[in-house]
Amino acid sequence: MSSEKKFVPFQGTKEQEEQLRKVIADHKGQRGALMPVLQQAQEIYGYLPAEVQQIISDEMKIPVSKICGVVTFYSFYSLYPKGKYRISVCLGTACYVKGSNKIYDKLQEVLGINSGECTPDGKFSLEACRCIGACGLAPVMMINDDVHGRLTPDCVEDILAKYE
Amino acid sequence: MYRSHVLVCGGTGCTSSGSAKIIEKVKEEIKKNDLAEEVCVVQTGCHGLCSVGPIMIVYPEGTFYSMVKEEDVPEIVSEHLLKGRIVERLVYDQAKGMKSMAETDFYKKQHRIALRNCGVINPEDIEEYIGRDGYQALGKVLKEMTPDEVVKCILDSGLRGRGGGGFPTGRKWQLAMGNASDQKYVCCNADEGDPGAFMDRSVLEGDPHAVLEAMAIAGYVIGADQGYIYVRAEYPIAIERLKIAIAQAREYGLLGKNIFDTGFNFDIDIRLGAGAFVCGEETALMTSIEGNRGEPHPRPPFPAVKGLWEKPTILNNVETYANVPQIILNGAEWFASMGTEKSKGTKVFALGGKVNNVGLVEIPMGTTLREIVEEIGGGIPNGKKFKAAQTGGPSGGCISAENYDIPIDYDNLVAIGSMMGSGGLIVMDEDTCMVDIAKFFLEFTVDESCGKCTPCRVGTTRLLELLNKITEGKATMEDLDKIEELASYMKQNALCALGQTAANPVLSTLKNFRDEYIAHIVDKKCPAGVCKSLLTYSIDPEKCKGCRLCAKNCPADAITGERKEPHTIDPNKCVKCGVCMTKCKFDAVVKK
Numbered sequence: 094m095s096s097e098k099k100f101v102p103f104q105g106t107k108e109q110e111e112q113l114r115k116v117i118a119d120h121k122g123q124r125g126a127l128m129p130v131l132q133q134a135q136e137i138y139g140y141l142p143a144e145v146q147q148i149i150s151d152e153m154k155i156p157v158s159k160i161c162g163v164v165t166f167y168s169f170y171s172l173y174p175k176g177k178y179r180i181s182v183c184l185g186t187a188c189y190v191k192g193s194n195k196i197y198d199k200l201q202e203v204l205g206i207n208s209g210e211c212t213p214d215g216k217f218s219l220e221a222c223r224c225i226g227a228c229g230l231a232p233v234m235m236i237n238d239d240v241h242g243r244l245t246p247d248c249v250e251d252i253l254a255k256y257e
Numbered sequence: 258m259y260r261s262h263v264l265v266c267g268g269t270g271c272t273s274s275g276s277a278k279i280i281e282k283v284k285e286e287i288k289k290n291d292l293a294e295e296v297c298v299v300q301t302g303c304h305g306l307c308s309v310g311p312i313m314i315v316y317p318e319g320t321f322y323s324m325v326k327e328e329d330v331p332e333i334v335s336e337h338l339l340k341g342r343i344v345e346r347l348v349y350d351q352a353k354g355m356k357s358m359a360e361t362d363f364y365k366k367q368h369r370i371a372l373r374n375c376g377v378i379n380p381e382d383i384e385e386y387i388g389r390d391g392y393q394a395l396g397k398v399l400k401e402m403t404p405d406e407v408v409k410c411i412l413d414s415g416l417r418g419r420g421g422g423g424f425p426t427g428r429k430w431q432l433a434m435g436n437a438s439d440q441k442y443v444c445c446n447a448d449e450g451d452p453g454a455f456m457d458r459s460v461l462e463g464d465p466h467a468v469l470e471a472m473a474i475a476g477y478v479i480g481a482d483q484g485y486i487y488v489r490a491e492y493p494i495a496i497e498r499l500k501i502a503i504a505q506a507r508e509y510g511l512l513g514k515n516i517f518d519t520g521f522n523f524d525i526d527i528r529l530g531a532g533a534f535v536c537g538e539e540t541a542l543m544t545s546i547e548g549n550r551g552e553p554h555p556r557p558p559f560p561a562v563k564g565l566w567e568k569p570t571i572l573n574n575v576e577t578y579a580n581v582p583q584i585i586l587n588g589a590e591w592f593a594s595m596g597t598e599k600s601k602g603t604k605v606f607a608l609g610g611k612v613n614n615v616g617l618v619e620i621p622m623g624t625t626l627r628e629i630v631e632e633i634g635g636g637i638p639n640g641k642k643f644k645a646a647q648t649g650g651p652s653g654g655c656i657s658a659e660n661y662d663i664p665i666d667y668d669n670l671v672a673i674g675s676m677m678g679s680g681g682l683i684v685m686d687e688d689t690c691m692v693d694i695a696k697f698f699l700e701f702t703v704d705e706s707c708g709k710c711t712p713c714r715v716g717t718t719r720l721l722e723l724l725n726k727i728t729e730g731k732a733t734m735e736d737l738d739k740i741e742e743l744a745s746y747m748k749q750n751a752l753c754a755l756g757q758t759a760a761n762p763v764l765s766t767l768k769n770f771r772d773e774y775i776a777h778i779v780d781k782k783c784p785a786g787v788c789k790s791l792l793t794y795s796i797d798p799e800k801c802k803g804c805r806l807c808a809k810n811c812p813a814d815a816i817t818g819e820r821k822e823p824h825t826i827d828p829n830k831c832v833k834c835g836v837c838m839t840k841c842k843f844d845a846v847v848k849k
């Protein structure tokens with residue numbers, strides 16, 4: 094299984110940094126602002142690498158150790174960049190009972206990556222999620238914001254082909 | 258005035274099946290036919306019957322169209338809206354020949370209180386909520402009732418927490434009311450973590466103002482001026498509609514300073530959860546709002562004494578709040594007249610899994626599982642047999658067919674080894690392996706255990722290892738005793754409900770489906786044919802035509818045989834992928 098995730102260098106731009114500093118300034122003085130700041134930082138950069146955490150730490154006067162603790166605690170925050178197309182397969186109970194694990198296995202096989210990883214070309218990243226509330230269409234997966242439902246392992250490749 | 262209203266569901270289920278495009282198309286077609294003055298298109302919240310989405314309802318007829326596709330829209334507009342002829346082929350099967358959707362099996366036994374506005378109003382328009390008695394309860398409370406009277410009303414109604422624990426809501430409010438403090442908080446738990454439950458999401462998407470109104474009422478009762486809604490970041494539509502609702506309520510003076518000119522101030526902010534199941538636990542949720550790792554802490558002190566930022570705080574779940582305005586308006590007696598002795602009112606269940614009508618159902622407490630699955634749910638697909646229903650998510654258990662007729666309420670569910678939880682109800686048929694399901698939930702809790710306390714962090718991992726041994730056919734009967742011993746230790750010693758209840762899925766399946774565990778251990782067989790390590794694939798020589806299709810597709814070269822002669826599978830090479838079985842045109846491959 095190939096995985097490039099640990100070797101992607103930080104490529105943040107000046108504009109992104111300005112945006113982030115503005116977000117932090119907007120939350121100044123607000124109690125419990127760390128989570129909202131992290132959420133918006135992830136929207137700006139797509140993930141939360143050490144460099145971004147350091148900026149937040151300096152600006153908010155919160156030790157980077159604490160920030161790192163929060164980032165790694167919540168599954169929504171990512172330390173690694175995601176693919177251009179983020180695939181998340183629902184492994185909630187309703188989808189699982191209807192065989193979503195087979196979809197998940199098939200995706201790992203087709204893409205050649207494990208959960209949490211990104212294909213070397215940066216195109217697809219794969220993760221599991223718990224219930225997106227579309228149980229009526231089980232089993233489902235999301236690719237970015239599109240929901241694909243009533244899946245079978247056979248249709249996985251056709252769907253991926255639409256994202257070329 | 259419009260002569261017709263077209264309601265299109267904009268809940269998550271229907272949006273996923275493409276309802277947003279349908280709304281656009283309807284608007285486009287209406288314009289094309291010059292009907293914009295006569296027909297109004299409304300995007301509503303969830304109607305509940307997600308499996309036949311996208312759903313469209315046309316009033317005044319109340320015609321219930323299901324599985325509408327974009328290309329069907331011109332026909333609906335030109336036939337139904339222009340010429341008044343219902344497009345029969347698109348009408349939901351069950352609703353054919355009936356006057357209204359309320360008469361269909363799916364809706365007949367339902368009683369909608371928490372979901373009363375879902376699918377009926379446009380959730381992005383405060384006027385529509387007000388038109389359905391919205392904010393009247395808040396007005397009544399602020400102008401005519403004392404906090405004590407409100408608490409009495411909620412207590413008398415018998416409303417219990419809909420998020421899982423079932424703690425009396427009025428009692429919670431009373432406790433926080435009695436604690437003097439310069440600052441108090443009202444929180445709403447919308448961190449719906451149970452994989453397979455989505456009623457809170459639907460309420461927020463379909464009727465967000467009901468939650469805001471109830472939180473303001475709670476704020477008045479306990480003396481708080483600030484509320485927080487902690488909602489999962491995975492729910493973008495719900496977050497968006499909440500934001501719109503809060504902005505509109507502020508604009509109308511229903512949130513903010515001096516509400517209804519009574520001098521009462523109350524405002525609400527949204528906080529996004531970031532994907533940690535443990536944050537559904539009240540102390541963990543508050544720690545998370547404060548901007549920390551969402552780890553729970555021991556109680557007491559209870560949040561009613563020391564909660565958010567060490568101030569008295571109440572936390573209720575979305576569905577609990579959605580009931581409050583109706584209780585205030587209709588009275589405690591009205592609410593208490595529904596349900597069983599100790600569980601009043603209704604409960605919303607997310608019906609899913611192996612059942613025909615997947616979706617959200619709201620039923621009076623005390624409805625039996627059989628009624629839910631067979632009547633409302635329309636039974637099990639493909640003529641399979643009911644095996645179990647799982648309630649309470651990772652903290653709950655599996656109910657077997659033996660308890661099919663037990664009235665469902667908080668106490669009965671606990672008595673049979675499950676729990677109400679937030680209301681996920683997953684139906685399983687004979688193809689589901691109960692050991693595998695127990696393992697599924699344990700994998701979930703191992704993932705989601707926050708790691709703070711040992712009984713949960715280590716206990717769940719060890720328990721999962723034992724289950725893995727069973728599904729791999731390496732376990733002995735003593736392992737079952739070990740499971741029970743470990744489970745009871747976790748129950749007594751874990752810090753929060755996540756760890757205390759983590760073993761429930763294992764214990765309840767072990768109790769109700771012990772035979773299946775024994776079959777895995779002693780006979781090394783998985784009766785449902787799910788656990789891979791215990792399966793063997795073979796070819797029935799009577800049926801095999803020797804077409805070589807299976808052999809060509811086998812990734813492990815495990816199948817041998819001459820053309821037109823029966824083939825055989827080498828069990829030592831077979832990786833049990835099942836490809837041969839799906840490829841065979843003669844049903845000759847047998848899985849045991």
